[in-house]
Amino acid sequence: MSANMLFFFIFGFIFGVATADYCPPYYTAVPDQGICVVVDIPTVNDGSFDSASHQCAMNGAFLPNISNVFVNNVFASFANKLGQTSDFFIGVVKNDAGVWTYSDGSTLIYSRWAVGEPNNQYSCAIMNNSTYWYARDCHQSTSYACMTYLQSNPPNCPSNWVPFGDSCYYLKPIQLNDDGNWILYNFTDAQENCVEMGSQLASIHSKAESDFVYDLVYAQFVNETDPGYNRPCDWGWTWIGLAHSPSPNTTYWLDGTSLDYCDFGTGDCVIAEMYNCGFEIHNDATCYPEKPKTWGWWLAGFHYSRYLCKKSMKLI
């Protein structure tokens, strides 16, 4: 331990600055309860109770098992930011025996049902800014709340992953097979490899994020010819998580987030192709001078040597 660190350690210990508490990005700390909370609008999947549960889990959080009136009021106070429909799922469900429990099956130690609730026709629970709980259809698309405990370490990315905003990114580098050729991945292989690492092929939602991704991809600029295929440039391209399918005619991010930004070089997010395809980032302008810094598409069965995975930054 260096003198500086020793000083910091002692100073921090005495004045308590070394015991800072952290929440995941976008969560609000409720320090006297030791928790972090967020109330969010569903932007992915079907907005059901299950997808809400999954969204919370991506940040190491869970649907709130509200255990006292103070925490209940904290959540209610967040409801207004949802706008007119301030309903949101909480972590309270009806089990097969018809008993309402927390979503992990444990017994409710606090509840705040509205008069006439819970309506046993339904199996999930919402609350709104009234502070009261109501039974609700688990499949109805609804906003949701998440909760987790305050952590003593700041949010971080695993090693080899690069942080940007509230996410971590992993660029699969070019690797050689035993026979000296590049290892190549089609679109579905690339996505499966990301999923194995608890992530998905990257979605991109802003100019800033897009620029970050270009920098990452170009930093490992590849202007080589794969010995096995003898085609310059192309094989070094990088899959991202945008997919297009012809029937129904849709273009969508594999991670279910909304298509609110794109870089096709045409100024809009419309493609009119008739194929199952995935999108990729080219190498820099040296390899694709007519289309620097745009996304390209190619058949989902095509092979590239690189892919970009993305996952939520977690507390570690």
Ligand SMILES: *[C@@H]1O[C@H](CO)[C@@H](O)[C@H](O)[C@H]1NC(C)=O
């Ligand atoms: C709430 O859920 C968390 C995570 O499952 C658990 O650690 C905690 O004990 C639960 N608290 C209550 C009051 O059920």
Ligand SMILES: *[C@@H]1O[C@H](CO)[C@@H](O)[C@H](O)[C@H]1NC(C)=O
């Ligand atoms: C709750 O939300 C409704 C509808 O948006 C709003 O009219 C009302 O003022 C809110 N109540 C509180 C206590 O914030």
Ligand SMILES: *[C@@H]1O[C@H](CO)[C@@H](O)[C@H](O)[C@H]1NC(C)=O
């Ligand atoms: C809260 O939700 C219930 C059930 O949907 C509704 O009857 C009530 O008006 C809502 N309260 C507010 C303030 O939005």
Ligand SMILES: *[C@@H]1O[C@H](CO)[C@@H](O)[C@H](O)[C@H]1NC(C)=O
């Ligand atoms: C990339 O390769 C092409 C074709 O081999 C060559 O013309 C070009 O000069 C190379 N660019 C760089 C930056 O090395």
Ligand SMILES: *[C@@H]1O[C@H](CO)[C@@H](O)[C@H](O)[C@H]1NC(C)=O
């Ligand atoms: C697919 O939808 C886009 C609009 O989202 C449209 O511009 C395009 O023509 C459609 N393609 C086909 C083959 O219908």
Ligand SMILES: *[C@@H]1O[C@H](CO)[C@@H](O)[C@H](O)[C@H]1NC(C)=O
């Ligand atoms: C990608 O390759 C795998 C085998 O590695 C294959 O099972 C899959 O069907 C291929 N995907 C496409 C879209 O061709």
